[in-house]
Amino acid sequence: MTDPASRRDFLLGAGAAVAASTLPLSMVELAFADPAQNFTFAYISDSHIQHVKGSTFVRNWDRGLIRAVAETNLLRPKPDFVMFGGDLAQLGTKEELDHGAEMLSKLGYKTHMVMGEHDYYLDLGEYWSKLFGDHYYSFDHKGVHFVVLNSILTFDEWTFDRWPSPEQRMLEMAGLDNPNGSPFMVGQTQREWLRKDLANVDKETPLVVFSHSPIQKIYKGWNFWTDDADEVQALLRPFEKTTVIYGHVHQIQYNQIDNISFHAVMATAWPWPYPQSYAQAEQHLPKLTVPMNRADPFFERDATGWQFIDVASGRVAADYNLYNNANRRVVFNAAKGRPEDVTYQAPADRIMPQAHY
Numbered sequence: 597m598t599d600p601a602s603r604r605d606f607l608l609g610a611g612a613a614v615a616a617s618t619l620p621l622s623m624v625e626l627a628f629a630d631p632a633q634n635f636t637f638a639y640i641s642d643s644h645i646q647h648v649k650g651s652t653f654v655r656n657w658d659r660g661l662i663r664a665v666a667e668t669n670l671l672r673p674k675p676d677f678v679m680f681g682g683d684l685a686q687l688g689t690k691e692e693l694d695h696g697a698e699m700l701s702k703l704g705y706k707t708h709m710v711m712g713e714h715d716y717y718l719d720l721g722e723y724w725s726k727l728f729g730d731h732y733y734s735f736d737h738k739g740v741h742f743v744v745l746n747s748i749l750t751f752d753e754w755t756f757d758r759w760p761s762p763e764q765r766m767l768e769m770a771g772l773d774n775p776n777g778s779p780f781m782v783g784q785t786q787r788e789w790l791r792k793d794l795a796n797v798d799k800e801t802p803l804v805v806f807s808h809s810p811i812q813k814i815y816k817g818w819n820f821w822t823d824d825a826d827e828v829q830a831l832l833r834p835f836e837k838t839t840v841i842y843g844h845v846h847q848i849q850y851n852q853i854d855n856i857s858f859h860a861v862m863a864t865a866w867p868w869p870y871p872q873s874y875a876q877a878e879q880h881l882p883k884l885t886v887p888m889n890r891a892d893p894f895f896e897r898d899a900t901g902w903q904f905i906d907v908a909s910g911r912v913a914a915d916y917n918l919y920n921n922a923n924r925r926v927v928f929n930a931a932k933g934r935p936e937d938v939t940y941q942a943p944a945d946r947i948m949p950q951a952h953y
C-alpha cells in the first residue's frame with residue numbers, strides 16, 4: 597500500500613501537485629503480488645454538465661470536469677485508462693452530452709463510460725450510445741475482470757407510459773428527494789448477461805464492478821438504492837475478491853456485504869450531504885465519517901474531491917482527498933473483513949463538519 601502523500605508525486609511538477617490537493621478526480625491503483633502487474637486507472641464521476649442556452653453552460657460544473665481532465669493528463673505514471681462514473685449530463689440533452697464528450701476527449705487515455713440516470717432518461721440512452729457505445733459491457737485488464745453495469749434502468753411502465761413527455765420523465769427520474777421515487781434496477785436482461793459473462797471468469801480472478809447507483813440498498817428516500825441489488829450481489833458472491841465502485845451519491849460511502857466491498861466516489865460537480873435519515877440507514881452501512889454539508893455556494897469546489905484507490909491483493913483501499921476538510925482513508929481490514937475508515941474518530945474527538953460563513 598502506497599503512502600497517499602507519495603502518490604501526489606505521480607503528478608508532474610510542483611504546480612500540478614498543488615492542483616492535486618484541490619481538484620476532483622479519482623485515481624485507482626490495482627496492486628498485486630507481482631509488481632510488474634501493478635497498474636493504475638483514474639476515476640472521474642458525476643460532472644452534471646448543464647446547458648443554460650446557446651453556448652452557455654453552468655460554469656461550476658464545467659470547471660469541475662475540465663480540471664479533473666487536465667489533472668488526469670498530468671498523472672505519472674500514466675494511468676492505464678480512465679473510468680467515468682455516470683451523470684456526465686444534467687438533463688441528458690444532445691448539447692450537454694456533446695459538451696461533456698468534448699471535454700472528455702481531451703483525456704490522453706482510453707476512457708470507459710458508465711451510464712447515469714441524468715444521461716439516460718431523456719432519450720433512453722440513444723444519443724449517449726452514439727457517442728460512447730454500449731450501456732453495459734466487460735473487459736479484462738492485467739488479470740482483473742472489469743464489469744460495467746447500467747444500474748439505472750426501471751420498470752417498463754415507468755419508462756414508457758407514466759410520464760407525459762420525455763422531458764417530464766427526465767425530470768422525475770433525476771429528482772433526488774422525490775416522493776414519486778425512481779426505482780433503479782439492473783434488470784433481468786442485464787442480470788442474465790452478467791451471469792453468462794461471469795461464467796467464463798475464474799473465481800479467484802479479482803472482480804471490479806462499476807455501476808452508477810450503488811448495487812446495495814442504502815437509502816430509498818434519496819434513491820441511493822438499486823431495487824435488484826440482492827440478485828446482482830448473488831451473482832458476484834462466488835468470487836473471492838469483489839469490489840463495486842459507484843458514483844451517484846456524490847459522497848464518501850463504504851460497506852461490506854459478504855465478500856463484496858463497496859466504495860463510492862465523489863462528484864466533480866457538487867456534494868450531496870448525508871441524508872438526515874442516515875440514522876435509519878446506519879442499519880445498512882457502517883458508521884459514516886465526517887458528514888458533508890451542502891455545498892457552500894461561495895466555494896465552488898466545496899466537498900467535491902478525488903481519491904486514490906488501492907486494490908492490493910484484490911482488496912480496495914480508498915484515499916479520499918476532500919477540500920476544506922480532513923482527508924479520509926478507508927482501508928479493507930482483513931481481520932474484520934470489511935473496509936474501515938482508519939482515521940475515524942470517537943464522537944467526542946471527531947473533526948467538525950466544514951464551517952460555512
Ligand SMILES: [Fe+2]
Pocket residue numbers: 642644682683712844845846863
Ligand atoms: Fe450525480
Ligand SMILES: [Fe+2]
Pocket residue numbers: 683712713714808843844845
Ligand atoms: Fe445519478
